[in-house]
Amino acid sequence: MTDDTVSLxxxxxxxxxxxxxxxxxxxxxxxxxxxxAHAPDPARVAEPPDVLLLDGRIADDFLSPILTSFPxxxxxxxxDKLNASTALxxxxxxxxxCIERDASLxxxxxxxxxxxxxxxxxxxxxxxxxxxxxxRQSPPxxxxxxxxxxxxxxxxxxxxxxxxxxxxxxxxxxxxxxxxEGHLANVYGKLNVHSRTEAALYAVRxxxxxxx
Numbered sequence: 001m002t003d004d005t006v007s008l009x010x011x012x013x014x015x016x017x018x019x020x021x022x023x024x025x026x027x028x029x030x031x032x033x034x035x036x037a038h039a040p041d042p043a044r045v046a047e048p049p050d051v052l053l054l055d056g057r058i059a060d061d062f063l064s065p066i067l068t069s070f071p072x073x074x075x076x077x078x079x080d081k082l083n084a085s086t087a088l089x090x091x092x093x094x095x096x097x098c099i100e101r102d103a104s105l106x107x108x109x110x111x112x113x114x115x116x117x118x119x120x121x122x123x124x125x126x127x128x129x130x131x132x133x134x135x136r137q138s139p140p141x142x143x144x145x146x147x148x149x150x151x152x153x154x155x156x157x158x159x160x161x162x163x164x165x166x167x168x169x170x171x172x173x174x175x176x177x178x179x180x181e182g183h184l185a186n187v188y189g190k191l192n193v194h195s196r197t198e199a200a201l202y203a204v205r206x207x208x209x210x211x212x
Contacts, residue, residue: 007032007033007034007035008032008033008034008035008050008051008112008113008116009034009035009037009047009048009049009050009051010027010033010035010036010037010049010050010051010052010053010112011036011037011038011039011045011049011051011052011053012024012036012037012038012039012053013038013039013040013041013042013045013052013053013054013055013062013066014040014041014054014055014057014058014059014062015055015057015058017040019055020038020039020040021038023038023053024036024037024038026105027108027109030109032113033112035049037049041062042062042065042066042069045066045069045070048069048070048072048073049070049073050073050074050116051073051074051075051076051112051115051116052066052070052073052074052075052076053076053078053112054066054075054076054077054078054095055077055078056077056078056079056080056082056098056101057079057080059077059079059090059095063075063077063090063093063094063095064093064094067094074096074097074115074116074118075094075095075096075097075115076095076096076097076098076099076111076112076115076121077090077095077097077098077099078098078099078100078101078108079098079099079100079101080100080101081100082098082099082100082123082126083126084126084129084130084133086098087122087126087130088130088133091120096115096118096119096120096121097111097114097115097120097121097122098121098122098123098126099111099121099122099123100123103123110165110167114196118194118195119195119196120195120196120197122197124163124164125163127163127196127197127200128162128163130197131161131197131200131201131204132204147190148190149187149190150186152173152183153183153186153187153190154208155173156169156173156180156183156184156187157184157187157199157200157202157203157208158203158208159172159173160184160196160199160200160203161199161200161203161204161208166180166181166184184196184199187199
């Protein structure tokens, strides 16, 4: 998760002008969001943002050009309706997250922070669908680890694989969010993974989360 002291540059790209202005007004002044710009197309993006909020209606046309111009930018696509196939196609083309247009503001802010930290961000139902699909298509990983997970680390990982956010995991286990983040950092290190999706995939392969 992004450090509380980090200032992020966000740009809203594409879509109707009133939509961009409305979303910009919602985001301005929020913690960590130092700059919130908007532009109708990639040519109008003045400087590389940390996170690009891209309207899903034009994502197919704008995703590749913006990543070519700003390869370090993390795109988060906002779409009317999402399914696993569409989300996976966007992720494979370079997006780092997808969120539905009717998501709440806290959900959007959480997705922005996850994407800014280099983590894949998806709605819970899509994350579970994609992890399940990946688990079925790839061979199981060996159970043995150089350093086994502790009971608490396994509990945190299992809840993560069920699609819970760090805040929800903290509430479920009566821990602070910082403590959950610490456990996840340990889990990532022990599993040699770099994202929530990779960690969740490991849990599914081990049978700790039931496939649906």
